[in-house]
Amino acid sequence: xxxxxxxxxxxxxxxxxxxxxxxxxxxxxxxxxxxxxxxxxxxxxxxxxxxxxxxxxxxxxxxxxxxxxxxxxxxxxxxxxxxxxxxxxxxxxxxxxxxxxxxxxxxxxxxxxxxxxxxxxxxxxxxxxxxxxxxx
Amino acid sequence: xxxxxxxxxxxxxxxxxxxxxxxxxxxxxxxxxxxxxxxxxxxxxxxxxxxxxxxxxxxxxxxxxxxxxxxxxxxxxxxxxxxxxxxxxxxxxxxxxxxxxxxxxxxxxxxxxxxxxxxxxxxxxxxxxxxxxxxx
DNA sequence: TGTAATCCCTAGTAAGTTGATAGGATTAAT
DNA sequence: ATTAATCCTATCAACTTACTAGGGATTACA
Numbered sequence: 001x002x003x004x005x006x007x008x009x010x011x012x013x014x015x016x017x018x019x020x021x022x023x024x025x026x027x028x029x030x031x032x033x034x035x036x037x038x039x040x041x042x043x044x045x046x047x048x049x050x051x052x053x054x055x056x057x058x059x060x061x062x063x064x065x066x067x068x069x070x071x072x073x074x075x076x077x078x079x080x081x082x083x084x085x086x087x088x089x090x091x092x093x094x095x096x097x098x099x100x101x102x103x104x105x106x107x108x109x110x111x112x113x114x115x116x117x118x119x120x121x122x123x124x125x126x127x128x129x130x131x132x133x134x135x136x
Numbered sequence: 137x138x139x140x141x142x143x144x145x146x147x148x149x150x151x152x153x154x155x156x157x158x159x160x161x162x163x164x165x166x167x168x169x170x171x172x173x174x175x176x177x178x179x180x181x182x183x184x185x186x187x188x189x190x191x192x193x194x195x196x197x198x199x200x201x202x203x204x205x206x207x208x209x210x211x212x213x214x215x216x217x218x219x220x221x222x223x224x225x226x227x228x229x230x231x232x233x234x235x236x237x238x239x240x241x242x243x244x245x246x247x248x249x250x251x252x253x254x255x256x257x258x259x260x261x262x263x264x265x266x267x268x269x270x271x272x
Numbered sequence: 273t274g275t276a277a278t279c280c281c282t283a284g285t286a287a288g289t290t291g292a293t294a295g296g297a298t299t300a301a302t
Numbered sequence: 303a304t305t306a307a308t309c310c311t312a313t314c315a316a317c318t319t320a321c322t323a324g325g326g327a328t329t330a331c332a
Contacts, residue, residue: 002224004291007247011238014246026307035238040292046309059300060306075250088138102147102171110150110270111143114211117265121257129253134246140320162278176321182280195329196277273332280327289318298309 006082008036009044010134013053013078017070017135024056024063044082051081066131073131076123086126087119094119142218144172145180146270149189149214153206153271160192160199180218187217202267209267212259222262223255230255 011034016025027045031038045064048054055067066073079086080095090098091106092115103109147170152161163181167174181200184190191203202209215222216231226234227242228251239245 001221002247002251003289007225010247010250011245028307037292039294042308043292043310049308056308057300058298058308061301062299062307064308085137089143109147111138111146114146114261114265114270115138117261118258121261122254125250125253125257129250134250139318164278173321175323178279179281179321185279192279193329194279194327196275197330198278198328200279275332276330278327278329281325282323284323285321287319287321290316292314292316294311294313296310298307300305300307302303302305 003083004040005044006079008034008041009048009082010078011036012041012045013048013066013073013131014134016054016064016066017131023061024065026063029063047081048078053078053081070132070135071130075126075129075131075134078131079126086122087115089115092116092119094123139219140176141180142215144170144177145184145218146214147172148177148181149184149202149209149267150270152190152200152202153267159197160201162199165199183217184214189214189217206268206271207266211262211265211267211270214267215262222258223251225251228252228255230259 012030015030015034019025027042028038030036031041045054045056049056049064053066053068053073054064056062056064076086085093085096087093087096089100089111090096091100091103091109091112100106100109103112106112148166151166151170155161163178164174166172167177181190185192185200189202189204189209190200192198192200212222221229221232223229223232225236225247226232227236227239227245227248236242236245239248242248
């Protein structure tokens with residue numbers, strides 16, 4: 001299941017991407033429009049800023065803005081920051097790999113075989129979709 | 137993330153599918169061989185029996201056995217029983233659909249659009265893979 | 273008929289995660 | 303100065319997960 005955090009984060013990014021004005025977009029505005037608890041959204045946007053997706057401006061008339069082209073923000077990258085691993089088991093994760101305790105040889109594990117396929121297909125979708133696609 | 141429950145369930149099904157003897161396979165044997173806590177595995181196999189994947193024989197020399205051809209046991213079906221919805225958000229789930237609180241029109245939701253694609257690709261993999269593929 | 277082996281069933285529980293909320297510090301425009 | 307915004311830390315209730323405990327019911331076999 002996708003966490004609310006990720007869902008809210010994606011919606012907020014989409015909202016910012018769609019705003020055509022040059023002015024930074026305020027958390028309060030996004031929260032109200034997308035029905036997201038404001039304080040929760042604050043922490044999410046902070047994460048997105050710290051991981052290089054957003055820039056921010058403090059103080060009055062402050063807010064958040066994109067610092068990359070929408071076409072350069074891949075869903076794989078966003079998901080990994082907000083949700084963590086994309087793979088369904090750590091032993092098939094590219095970025096968060098961990099060995100299983102119970103498998104002697106993971107190449108003989110039926111679950112491993114299956115989850116590799118799921119991962120590859122999911123990755124393909126998430127790599128092909130950028131924020132441009134979400135906002136478009 | 138795939139739960140241990142599902143992972144253990146899949147491993148157990150694979151183990152049973154691979155056992156060539158006609159005799160039912162015992163929980164203790166699977167647990168030992170696959171390094172799964174026995175009591176936990178008991179409850180998982182019980183679930184699989186109640187949902188029609190396994191039959192069981194009680195008493196001495198009892199155990200579990202498949203009641204369908206391995207080629208007829210689709211991963212979608214197993215996953216739905218052990219893990220629940222395959223979709224990452226309820227609003228794109230075929231079998232566990234729920235409307236989002238925060239979306240007025242889900243066809244305009246960027247997350248919805250993306251997750252439909254993920255779901256379709258995952259479903260394809262899970263439908264194409266049967267227990268025969270896992271055990272083979 | 274007794275006993276050991278096996279599945280069946282219900283309850284409980286510690287640890288971790290999620291989805292927030294609270295309260296304020298800091299910064300910038302007016 | 304005042305106001306409006308981001309920034310930061312701490313806290314917390316509810317839920318989920320991954321078990322564990324304790325036994326009941328059933329069957330094979332001596």
